Amino acid sequence: PEWLRRRYLPGIVSGELLPTMCLSEPQAGSDVGLLRTRAEPNDDGSHRISGNKIFASGGEHDLTDNILHLVLARLPDAPAGSRGISLFVVPKRLDDGSHNAVYCDGIEHKMGIRASATCTLRFEGACGWLLGHAHQGLAAMFVMMNSARLYVGMQGLGHTEAAWQSAMSYAAERRQMRALKRPAGSMAAEADPIHYHPAMRHTLLSLRTQSEGMRMLGYWVAHLLDQSEYAADQEQRRQSTELATLLTPLVKAYFTEQGFQQASAALQVFGGYGYSQEYPIEQTLRDSRIAMIYEGTNEIQANDLLLRKVLRNPCATLPTLMALYRTEASMAVENPAWRDGAESLIEQCDQLERSVEDIRAAEARDPEAPYRSAGDFLQWLAVLSLGYVWLRAARVSQGREDDPIHSSKQESARYFLSFCLPKARHHAAMVKIALEVTLPFLRD
Template sequence: MWQYQAPLRDMQFVFEHWLDAPRAWAQTTRFEGLDLALAQQVLEQAGRFSSQVLAPLNSSGDRQGCGFEAGQVTTPSGFVEAYRAYTEGGWSALACDEADGGQGLPQLLDAALQEMLYASNHGWAMYTGIAHGAYLCLKAHAPEWIKARYLPQIVSGEILPTMCLTEPQAGSDVGLLRSRAEPQDDGSYRVTASKLFISGGEHDLSANILHLVLARLPNAPAGSRGISLFLVPKLLDDHQTNNVRCDGIEHKMGIRASATCSLVFEQAQGWLIGEANRGLAAMFVMMNSARLHVGLQGLGHAEAAWQNARSYARERKQMRAPVRPAGVSAEDADPIHFHPAMRRTLLELRACTEGMRAVGYWVAHLLDQAEHHSSPVERQRALQLAQLLTPVIKAFFTDQGFHLASSALQVFGGYGYVSEFAIEQTLRDSRIAMIYEGSNEIQANDLLLRKVLGDDGQAFAQLLLVMREEAAQALSTNDCANFGTELAVLCDKLAAVVSAVRERAVEEGEYPYRVAGDFLQLCGVALLGFAWVRAARVSRLLPDSDPLQASKLQTAHFFFAYGLPEADYRIASIHAAKAGLAFIEP
């Protein structure tokens, strides 16, 4: 039986101790009324909704999939009712401004909510996942009348949005798109386009759907500089259907409960969002939010896989373990979590999952600080760090989500390969997150070429400063000095790698592209190291009787023994990359 229970204790640990979020909230006008007790109530209610409403629909939704007939999509049984419960619970309004009908709570709380939604039912959560990004995009770039007309309906959940970017010939290279938009005398536009891979492009959860569509104006410049963004509703204000048609839905490896649609726009009425020919700038407000959420998908997959693998390993008995814990009686067969191979796998799942949670929530907290901190200097610093870390969150977390789901499946043995135990669904569902919202290879290029080398290393220097400060604090904390030393050494290695890449790139322009993937993985491992140094240090704030204190310290020891050595492997790969290998035929 596949089950999910929100890891509320660890979430609260990250909020209260790892981030010290209540102190930061108290110092901002926006969140000064929010305290830890209220945040815990929100987490508890979100956990209840995820485990009691969404999780029971996960396997059945995967088996049933979506129906499609005559341009109409039917979502799996129970999805409509779950969405109604979601909107009635106010979850769609969580991090939106109160002026728009939202609750005005931090993106940090919304990040925790997103983790729970994706862990419990990824397919269902695809319909709601883009909504907050679309809200931010319209709030930043839409004309006032569009904000007044549509923002409250997005916040209430009455309307769900989509992001319409991909075309058959234009995936990652958006400069190749052919969609057209013609201006009309009334200030609207007529959009003609063929889009595919549109998540939630058609469904039965909300009556109206808002499509955010990238298209070209007449005489627009070639390439990505000639792209504009348009809002194209499914239903117009006079309740007439716009000229938008769903041509079909994809039959996919995973997230089968999510309707992935092909959409045709035939002179559909729409309105310009932002400036003409600057659609990507407006769309990236939406995509950056989406990339954080996709990273949280990887975290959700890892958490669900970890929970169920741990539960199964405690029950499944096979052979006698070489060593038993004190007080465990000898039997002909022991639970497999006593066996060293399984123990190591389960510890890897725990170390990576809890480490990613701390880092992912930190980025959400940085976004809150970037918007609401009283100091302009601190706002800029938080934004700089959040932008640097976003591609790492997206790519590293989703890589780990797939890898850890596969490791968890191994714990189940042959049962993991059959659908009754559902770990195979998590493995299938997790794979797409490495591809959409900018493939992980593109994220790696973005990190190294634009975010590190592109600004002369200023943002990366800020990250190293934060990590070095943590190392210094750990050096003066009982049980954590060794962790602090290793983190300080790792910071030196990271700085040296960036310097070496920059120097070599002067003579060999392709070199940064060849090593970008290894560099991103190196940063991901380093961030987990940072997360575990801080987790071990702040766990000392817990009572000695709290088992979480011992758990955090033990897991930190495991990570530094078994996880951190991957950093040296990635560094060696970066230095070893040879120019000639780039021209060998695969």
């Protein structure tokens, strides 16, 4: 309703009012169709909201005078499952200043992100108002959820970048053992900086290329979102929307997994010091783990990508994406420095498209087959996507090697294409295996 927008939007925009998303319940985590929170209508158009929510970020605090809870609940006539969910606005304080019937039953004690308090909330006939249409709350919530998934993906990028900066700074000052080789112009010493040693260079280059590659890919998705809204050509708006939609679960899942995996690799650079609180990398590792879980677990993102965005997508957006990747690789084939990587990317794009048909055929025999292969399919496409942005970066930097930034980009591109792009073959093999081998059930 218009009065709800007038009442609460100015405060949200100004920061005087902070909203929450109250989705999860003790018995219903990712499966929100199992939620039990009820919404009973009142004669004045409001509703009485009753139920329990968990993991509510910012559910109770004193940073603002009021908190606006966005709550998923069921109306009395709601059908079962996710189709019977509605969205309600439930303020902590009502307009007369009285406290609404919303209570904080406890703060969750978490492994990480301890500065972001999440809590358990209890609604006991709290006054709330329907937001949007009845039984369409999940669709309304997903307007925010899809944006949140991209933001969470960028958190994964931030964790990777923080890990890279911490590890590189430490590796430049920590001296241990004599290196077999030294950079030109460096002085021989009793012990060398650890970034001279091959194992550390591998780790640091992986950190750098993953961070920079994900940033390029993330910025490209942001550019697609801008084009989807503001491009002058209607066909470009449509295509940009479809490409951004396809890449959203990939950004969320791959970026957050790399945020954790690369933070773990960075901690190894510190040795025993990394496991203590003297250095910030242990916090980066703890804080990065949750991003793989919230806003839809990475397993759900992989299912969404393969099942909904690829197999069930009538727009056939994946071939459009593969055509873009092949076009970039075809230009790179002309340069001997990038030929092997470019040819490998073209080969893998062709193989990934063929695998989609193999997955369809396998699904006809075994409905579980796509779900078994979804995780590796997402990883496979992510590696190819990073190969695409690194080939593009190499092309843009070509002929500008006198600039240290562009010279560094070419070094990173060579490293990624040589050491990281071959991982696509592993994920391709795992997809094939998942289509042929079923998973055994675990005995009690």
